Every structure is written in structure tokens, then in C-alpha cells.
Amino acid sequence: MTSKERIEAVIKLEPYDRVPVAPLVDVMFPSRHKGMTVAHGISRWREGFQAILDVYDEVSGWDAMILPGYSLPLTLTVAAGVMVSLGSGRYRFPGQDPAVSVDSQPQYEERELLTIEDYDEIIKLGWSGFAEKNRERFTPFAPEAIISWTERQTAHYIKEKETWEGRGIPSLCGAIIESPLMFFSTKRSLISFTMDLHRIPDKVQAAMDAVVDEFIAEAIGATRLTGIPGVMLILERGGGFYYPLKIFERFEFPYMKKMVEAFAAKGLLTVLHFDQDWTINLPYLRELPKKMCICELDSTTDIFKAKKILKNHMCVMGDVPASLSSIGTPEEMEGYCRKLIDIVGKGTGFILSSGCTVPADAKFENFKTMIYTAKNYLPAR
Amino acid sequence: MSELASALADLDEDRVKTLVREKVDAGVDPMSIVDECRRGMDIVGERYKKREYFLSELIISGEIFKEAMAVVEPMLKAGKQAEPISRMVLGTAKGDIHNIGKDIVATLLKAAGFEIYDLGIDVAPGKFVEKLTETGAPILGMSGLLTPSFGAMKETVEAVEAAGVRDKVKIIIGGGIVTEQVKKYVGADAFTDDAAEGVEICRRFATEAR
Numbered sequence: 001m002t003s004k005e006r007i008e009a010v011i012k013l014e015p016y017d018r019v020p021v022a023p024l025v026d027v028m029f030p031s032r033h034k035g036m037t038v039a040h041g042i043s044r045w046r047e048g049f050q051a052i053l054d055v056y057d058e059v060s061g062w063d064a065m066i067l068p069g070y071s072l073p074l075t076l077t078v079a080a081g082v083m084v085s086l087g088s089g090r091y092r093f094p095g096q097d098p099a100v101s102v103d104s105q106p107q108y109e110e111r112e113l114l115t116i117e118d119y120d121e122i123i124k125l126g127w128s129g130f131a132e133k134n135r136e137r138f139t140p141f142a143p144e145a146i147i148s149w150t151e152r153q154t155a156h157y158i159k160e161k162e163t164w165e166g167r168g169i170p171s172l173c174g175a176i177i178e179s180p181l182m183f184f185s186t187k188r189s190l191i192s193f194t195m196d197l198h199r200i201p202d203k204v205q206a207a208m209d210a211v212v213d214e215f216i217a218e219a220i221g222a223t224r225l226t227g228i229p230g231v232m233l234i235l236e237r238g239g240g241f242y243y244p245l246k247i248f249e250r251f252e253f254p255y256m257k258k259m260v261e262a263f264a265a266k267g268l269l270t271v272l273h274f275d276q277d278w279t280i281n282l283p284y285l286r287e288l289p290k291k292m293c294i295c296e297l298d299s300t301t302d303i304f305k306a307k308k309i310l311k312n313h314m315c316v317m318g319d320v321p322a323s324l325s326s327i328g329t330p331e332e333m334e335g336y337c338r339k340l341i342d343i344v345g346k347g348t349g350f351i352l353s354s355g356c357t358v359p360a361d362a363k364f365e366n367f368k369t370m371i372y373t374a375k376n377y378l379p380a381r
Numbered sequence: 382m383s384e385l386a387s388a389l390a391d392l393d394e395d396r397v398k399t400l401v402r403e404k405v406d407a408g409v410d411p412m413s414i415v416d417e418c419r420r421g422m423d424i425v426g427e428r429y430k431k432r433e434y435f436l437s438e439l440i441i442s443g444e445i446f447k448e449a450m451a452v453v454e455p456m457l458k459a460g461k462q463a464e465p466i467s468r469m470v471l472g473t474a475k476g477d478i479h480n481i482g483k484d485i486v487a488t489l490l491k492a493a494g495f496e497i498y499d500l501g502i503d504v505a506p507g508k509f510v511e512k513l514t515e516t517g518a519p520i521l522g523m524s525g526l527l528t529p530s531f532g533a534m535k536e537t538v539e540a541v542e543a544a545g546v547r548d549k550v551k552i553i554i555g556g557g558i559v560t561e562q563v564k565k566y567v568g569a570d571a572f573t574d575d576a577a578e579g580v581e582i583c584r585r586f587a588t589e590a591r
Contacts, residue, residue, distance in 0.1 A: 092478060099478055099503060100478065101476055101529075103529075104476060104527070104529060107477065107478045107479060107527065109478060109479075109480065110481040110484075189481075190440070190481050191440055191444065191481075191485075194437050194440045195440075195441065195444055197437070198392065198394070198437075199394070240435070241435075241436060242436045242437055243435055243436070244434075244435045244437065244438075247437065299558075300574070321558065321560065322528050322558050323528060323558055323559070323562055323563050324562070325528070326528035326529075326531065327528070327562065327563065327566050328562065332562075359527070360527075360528070360529065361529050361532075
């Protein structure tokens, strides 16, 4: 099988010749491996992207890019640009912020970027209306400059995708979007948003209702521009690590389901990018469109339970722990990957991957072992 | 269980505010108000252990507790102070600026009766050691969300050893990606990715230190 055939088979839960491997690798680890600082790799697109390609060549390749590089796929709108600016407001970047080492990944500071009063305006104006009206709060750039920036980002994204296509490697996601809960939690801050859910649940729900269709449209629009029929849906804050099921059932799952169904109706795959522990939420995922999702786990959700629950329904991807990549040994890495392949990879429906992004300080030998094990360990079936 | 403890355990924010204000106005001993609130927090912890409550309820109860303490604390400062059950130095490891996990744990530890020396984020090993030496606190807690924080935590443990106080200090590390493997690598005594469990471990450390 080619990489493309293997990936298509695993998503459709059809037999594969071996477990495919697709690390979520961005510029951080490759930059450090190639002797650059993370800050350098992030700020120089050509060099940073080349570092990813070099790592790919050094390990003789893998099967797919979850995201093709580190540009952003966006519609060419002010609202899309403002959404990125707003989200970036909580990040502190290496090379731009003295508090963050030049060799660190971008770090985030939990703080309120949206106020409690903003709910009312979002309910009234929707996301685009709110973003356009409040643009100057979140970015110093004029609308024309924002749109030019979204054009450049998306052009880079397409170039990254085409580069991988030239190597026979598919990219899975042509858009990135947060669920409404994830959006409001990260923009209000975890503590304030949790208190909002406690004190003003109806208003929070009304704000989520006001944005969800526009989030869907943004993602579908971006996939049309990038030409990749898949969406990464960013999910962290709505799961069982943080909230009881009554919160999930009201504020997360209906929106997640609406989004995934809308994407599936357009023929788009959804990569459910789960950070943190979602083990108690896994049974709900069986209500999502069959064979149209990948459940991507970061090592905190029980991937073995995920396999049992989601078998015959959706592909599971993950979940090499970040700590194993950075302080483990190649032997430990091989042992863990073999266990995943043996149990989660049995039959079909499993992509071996890093649990979330490959950390900046991952050991190259460990990374290489993860790729090598997927490609060479063939358990008796 | 008192009405105040029960209201806090049930996360009834308005009722807690009313009851605390009534008690303060009635001249009730502020330490007994604090004790009632702490009993409420203990029940929250028990419900969390039984998985009736989640992190969200820990956060909500912590915020309600803070609001209650804002009313009671001026009176405490004027009157007798309660002895903390232990003292603890806390901070996010060098190179890491994430604050949310540390802040949640700090709130819960304070509610449980610990005196917390919160050094904030991006704390150098020397700063941790300096504070431990200055205060004689028997517990050190380090938080981190990024893999490079493991190295900084390890350096801190080594610095505590070099300062000759390792045998007097129990060290716990916390964060979303810490594991048993990380605990061993760092040389800590305990690890957790669970705020309530972190409080339980610190309680155990406090008992052992007495």
C-alpha cells in the first residue's frame, strides 16, 4: 500500500498492510534538531518548513501530515484574522517575549481576553459582527492588512500541502477550528468561564448558539481554499477532566455533533483533537458520523478504552506521551509503540502518532524509533 | 453539618455570601466561620473523590471560598490567627510560564489550611531553595506543562540537595503531562495531574513532617 492508500483505508476502517504513522510535528522539534532555535524556526517560514522536511527524510518518511506545516488555513476575512489575533493574545512567543526562552515552544498565559459583557454583544452581532466591530481591541492592523495576512498564511499552507503531495504524503486537515466551548473557555480563561457556566449558563449557551454556524462556515470555507477535505476540531476544555457530563451534554457535545455533521455533509473528515482526559466522554462519540472522524488522543485519555468503544465506528490516533519522547529511551519508546500496535492497531482503525505535538525537546532517537516501529513491527495477526 | 458548610459544599454562592455576612455582622468568631467553610471544602473534596464532582466544582468552590475569606480576613487580621496545618513553597518551574494548574492548587491548599508561599511562574531553582531556607517550609510543589520543565524541576531538586535540606523537604510535582517516569527523572517524592489528589498528598506530607 502507498501512504495515501493506507491512510484512506484506516479512516474507512478497512484492512491495512501495517499501522500507519503520522506524528503531529510542527516546526519546534525539527528546528532544534537542525541546530536552530525554536524562535528562529518559527519566524523564518522557509527554514522552519525545510527543517520539517529534513526530519522527514532523515527517518525515511512517515505516512501523513495531520497539519502540513505551521501556517494557518483561513478564509480571507477580517473575522478569521481577528479570531487568530484574539487567540494569539494568550500566547507568549519565543523570540518575541523575554519571558519565553528562544528554545521554548509558544506558551500561554491564562487570562481574560473577552469580558463578561462581550457575551451580550456576541449574542447580538454574531462572531463576524462582533469581530469587525471590536477589531481594534484585538489587533493593530487595518482590515486590508488583516486580509493580506490571511492570504499569505493560506498560500503558505497550500504550498506546504503541495510539497507533501509531491512526496506522496496526504495532509489530513485543511481547516482548524475550536468548538464554541473551547473558544469561550480559552478567551474568558478557565476559572472565569467555569464561573460563567455556574452563574449565567443561559447566556453562555446563547453566545455559543450565536457563533457555531459561523465557526462551521469558517472551517468549510478554509477547506475549500486549501483543497484538503478535513477539519481539525480543537477540543480540550469540555471533557471529563474538567466538567461533569451534564455540562458536556449541554455545552459541548451538541455543538461538536452539529459541527462534525455539517462537515461530514460536505464530505469532510473531522480530526477530533482531544487534549486532556476525555475517557468518560468516549461513548458519545459513537453518535458522530461513522468513518468520518479520527479520535486523536494525547495520552491522558485511555486509548485502549477508546479502541474498545469506538471500534467499527471511527479511527483512533495517538498517543505517544510527550514525556516518553523527551526523557524516555528508544527501548521504552519501542515497547510502548509495539503495545499500541498490538492492541489498538489490531485489525484496522489506528494511526500511531505523538500525543499532541511532538515536544520541542524530543530526543531524535526516540522520534525515529516511533516511526521505525510503525513501519517495521508487524505483529502476527 | 452547619448550614454554611452545606451551602459551600452545594456550591450555593449566594447563600454562602449571605450566611458569612450575617455571621460577621453578628460578631461570630471569624475562625469558626473559616472552619465551617473548610468543612464545606472537605465535603467538596469527598464528592470529588467519589466522582460526583469534577475539576469544575473544585474551581467553583475555591472561588466561593475566596469570596468568603475576603469578608472574613480583615477580622482575622485584627484578631487571633489560626496556625496553618503546614507551610509550602509553590511555583511553576523555570522556563515555564503556565499558571492555571498552580493557581487552582494554591487556592485549594489555602482552603485546606496550608500557608502557601507562591513564587509565581518561571521560578529559578535558586529562588525555590532561597524560599525553602528562609521559611523552613517542609513541602515544595513545582508545576509545569511543558517537557522542558522536567529538566528545570530536576535542577531544582538537585539544588535542594546541594543546599543540604533535601531530607527536610518533601517534593511534589504536578501538571498535565507528568508521570511516574517524570517523577523518577526529577527525583521528586510524588507527582499528580489531579488538583484534589495534590492536596491529599500534601496533607500526608504535612502529617509526616510533624
